[in-house]
Amino acid sequence: MSNVATTAPAPAAPPPVEKLKIKVDGREIEVPKLMPDWQGRLQPTTMLQACQIAGAEVPHYCYHPKLPVAGNCRMCLVEFGTPMMGPDRKPVLNPDGTPKIAKSVLPYEPGTPRGAIACATPISPGMEIYPGSAATQQMREAVLESLLINHPLDCPICDQAGECKLQEYSVEHGQANSRFVETKVHKPKAVDLGPRIVLDDERCILCTRCIRFSRDIAGDDALGIVNRGSYNTIAAWKEGAFDNNYTLNTVDLCPVGALTSRDFRFKMRVWFLKETRSVCTSCSTGCNITIGSREDVIHRYEPRDNDAVNAAWMCDAGRLNYKWVGRPDRLKEVRRRNADGTSDRIPWETAIREITARLSNAVSGSVAVVASARQTTEELHLLKKLANRFGAITDSVPRTGEADRLLVSADRNPNSNGARLTGIAYTEMGIRLPEIAEGIRSGSIRTLVVFGEDVTQHGIGADLLARLETLVVSDILPNPTTAAAHYLLPGCAHAEKRGTYINGKGRLQRFLKAVEPHGDARPEWEFLRELVTAVTAQAVPATLEGLFNEMSDGIPAFGGVRWAGIGDLGVNVTI
């Protein structure tokens, strides 16, 4: 499976990018004539893209780089001008030879500037955009005023507070006082759009991001607008019918507090949350996520943008798959089982010393290792080192489900390719499990090391486990295998440690620690390193960075990548 990285033929030099010269707030910049649209297709560069290149902020609500442009919020209106053309279709020049700019004005009121929506207006050569002008500022103020007149202004009880674009832009671009003296429009509150989404219609600014996401990205045309004018209301085609596996993305997309997650609603003020860059473990896609935690409790996962993996999305199942991390029955103690079936809590040092002693006596071929493709690549690498010492059979457990057309992959292990590239598993994962079961039955395998899997579910039943001389198990939650362990080593959820995964497409991605482990639990790589050092008498790097770099040097498919080179978005390795 692992290929030696070959030097690919140098790709043909890309065609030169055609550039246009424009001015943003008086500063001349060069921008590409074409830029990717929401689907990645090259289209004429928009004013908004040009302003972003120029580093000028253009506030917006309905525009989202990954959604079709709607142009309805009008927040990105900017004043602009284009080179004036004479009757001979040649540019008119100022006395100093610079082109004369005709500022865009209302055709019926030439004294009034006319803005264009930056999100949908293509730039043209010589165009001048004024995102910082007084006229632009006035247009923004007016839009914000309109958005707020019927808004309930209930920030103190709104989940979005702290990450609300209405709040942020009101502070930066709005006006402090409202002139509105009429009665506000009242709309439905706490509407069940679907099982995971609750809508507060009064907070909605009708930007239609949720509608466009559901229709154009998730492929589920479940949302729309009912009623008319100021009474417009987002609705599911049938109450509660917004129920695809991507609905929670609309909560992220919602720039205000209208769409809320039933799971997160009223649980935590967002400014208390610590944000940690991580990766979802629910399938081999490896969606990039941000873990929101406070005082060692995880409160939410949110997708993190990565065009090479998940764009800006993640599935609902993966997003909500965090509660097990805080389960009260987590394994918290290092335990040694006695002959009578009772067990004692022992210190890590004792456990490592005794396991080392037992393994040192093991003869070659009498040890087997069942690892998990949910473990980090570094842990798998250490387990392989351990296995190599005894010529042990290794494998891990396949885990499959149904794939979908967007993100969910059929392989539900986050690190199958890590298991393969480290040599723990084979192309067909789990193919050697029967061999291990047979070895135990025949008595040739006397020692079994199991990490993160309940092998009783995979052909190595409790009867077989009872025949072993030594069963070392590390896991997170109790199961029949942990119950049979001679030595039970409590491990960590990915959110409690650092490491890397290699996703189904060969993207090597790292994740960072968000919360502290439970009880005695330690990151597996730490105690595995102690064990490997003791058993093999080889020096193993003491830091995760060093360990990764050592592993990378030993696996040609990694192409020599360093820990520091992985970055927040990962790198591709050869699979």
Place this chain on the structure above:
Amino acid sequence: MPEEFKLITKNLDQPGFTPDIGCYQRHGGYEALRKALSTAARDLPDGKKQSPQEVIRDEVLKSGLRGRGGAGFSAGLKWSFVDRRSGKPIYLICNADESEPGTFKDRQILHRDPHQLIEGMIISCWANDVKLAYIYIRGEMPIAARRLNQALAEARAAGFLGKNILGTGYDLEIHVHRGAGAYICGEETGLIESLEGKRPYPRIKPPYFPAVLGLYLCPTIVNNVETLCHVRHIVTLGGAEYAKLGTPNNTGTRIVSLSGDVQRPGYYEIEVGKVTLGELIQHPNFGGGLRPGRQLKAIIPGGSSSKVLKAGEKFQLKRKGPDGQMTSVETALLDLPYDFDSLQQAGTMSGSSAIIVLDDSRSMVATLGNLSEFYAHESCGQCTPCREGALWMEKALHRLNHGEGRKSDADYLLHIAQNIQGRTICAFGEAASWPVLSFVKKFRDEFESKGAADESARAANPARPQH
């Protein structure tokens, strides 16, 4: 003497004229279609050749025909923008969603002379290589829809529609699509969305110019009922001859819907620019003057969205003198020629050519309240300024009309309206804000005194709720 010039309404105004195809043909119906289909290719002086279709398109351009729906844009130019190289089908849509308050001209054609529209449409479709066309008709016009469908069946049976029209090998089908009662469906891109089965949210331009990305994202022509009828007469007369009707740059005839405080409200077809606003209101051939004892107060000259004109106003109109130089001519309100350009120069528009006359018995505050209610109800709510602003203005005016006004409401209304115009996806933003801007600017004293009166009434009775 100012009088009507009946081109479009010639037949339908005749006693005994019926909407069936037999009657239409007895009055020369479908002769223009025969003439158009037998048009010969033409050699141009520069050596290029014009196909028969290009000849007709050229005639329409030469005729100077301007759209009769509201914007007054050149029909020939609109046709010239159509993307004919995309390889996609080209659609033509007849906009029969006539719903601008005060306008009732297309309804006459649809009810009483539907074949005239159909003939104009077939010619226009043929000239633009259209194989499939739609008539998008306002939901509130069920009789017209029924008559159109009947007329289409008759035309089909007579070989003017369907496969191999008049043996020329040209195929065309026309379908009637009924709206469901939203004013915004008259906006061409909103209409297209509605025709596609969606909510009629107008599209952003760029990129969705109908001539390039219209119905089903194919090149599409959207023309008003009256505009398409004129095509028939341009074919009959020839573009140059047609252009002699009316006045330069304002050619042809136009059906004016005259309503409000006049003796003889109704529709009148005139040569564009040959009749003044005053004549339309006062001449016995037209409105016949105001009711006895009444004074003119204001004129809404081009449908409810056009800016109101105040009695006694004077305007500077640009006119080309005999020496070719442009000069400014002071023109009184009632002397304004009723055409596209003069009304534009007067700061308003002829729009859908619906004139609403207001006499001195009318309250401008109440009238504007009525108009604003309409726009608040009809705003589609897609984009922020119009969605929020239209209802905001309506609420303020409702308050002002129900004893809860403030003197400052005049400026309050102006501020709201100024933040709508020019900032919306479609022209509805202008339609909703222009009445407010013009009413309040031109009749400020009326708004302020109403607000001041309310304030003093409240001050005299502090028990009432305060704003």
